[in-house]
Amino acid sequence: MSYVVTIDGPAGAGKSSVAKRAARELGIKYLDTGAIYRAIALILAKSEISPDNEEFLREALSEVRIELRDNSVLVNDFDVSGEIRTPEVDELASVYSALPVVRSALLGLQQDQEKYGSIIAEGRDVGSVVFPDAKVKFFLTASPEARAKRRYLERISKGKDANYDEILAAIKHRDDNDSKRKTAPLTVPEGAIYLDTSDMTEDEAVKFIVDRVNEALTTK
Ligand code: DC
Secondary structure, three states, rough: OOOEEEEEOOOOOOOOHHHHHHHHHOOOOOEEEHHHHHHHHHHHHOOOOOOOOHHHHHHHHOOEEEEEOOOOEEEEEEEEEOOOOHHHHHHHHHHHHHOHHHHHHHHHHHHHHHHHOOOOEEOOOOHHHOOOOEEOOOEEOOOOOHHHHHHHHHHHHHHOOOOOOHHHHHHHHHHHHHHHHOOOOOOOOOOOOOEOOOOOOOHHHHHHHHHHHHHHHOOO
């Protein structure tokens, strides 16, 4: 029988890499809900639809087509997977994802992914709002400094410009936005296993998650 695993947590806690690897080890699909919010934010900003204009937002959201493929996100048939991974889109996604009209428009698309088999979904409210009945829920976090260091090293390793202090400030700013917003603020979902990865390697975090899921599959 198919099942859902959720991983929520703040920006840069390593959720994506850990969730991707855990999905591979468990032989299930990975659902990156942040990519959906990023894609929508990019398209709304490009269409110059202000976050304050609820009517225009609703109209645009009803017309936009988002498609998820294995490693890519398509908006109206355009692959935006590369374009959504920039500091500008970090900020735009944080703003647009705070709007109830945006969140409710994207809820069905996320929940539909369960129809295609077992998934490990990663985001900010996947264990609380999107998949409240998930088989196993995790809340993955790390200190802002540990997260900033990881993001810094990641950008450097890709040959991109990076400034640690700027990254740290941006992470704190986004944490603030994501946890204080009125709609779906970042919280630890009920029943979630809390995992602080500040002093853990990625291998350790992946193993922890895969072990807990396998335990839940054999005992429940
Ligand atoms: O995980 P990420 O950095 O790719 O997420 C991008 C933005 O989208 C971030 O500001 C939080 C938001 N988001 C959200 O509100 N709900 C989700 N389930 C996933 C992401």
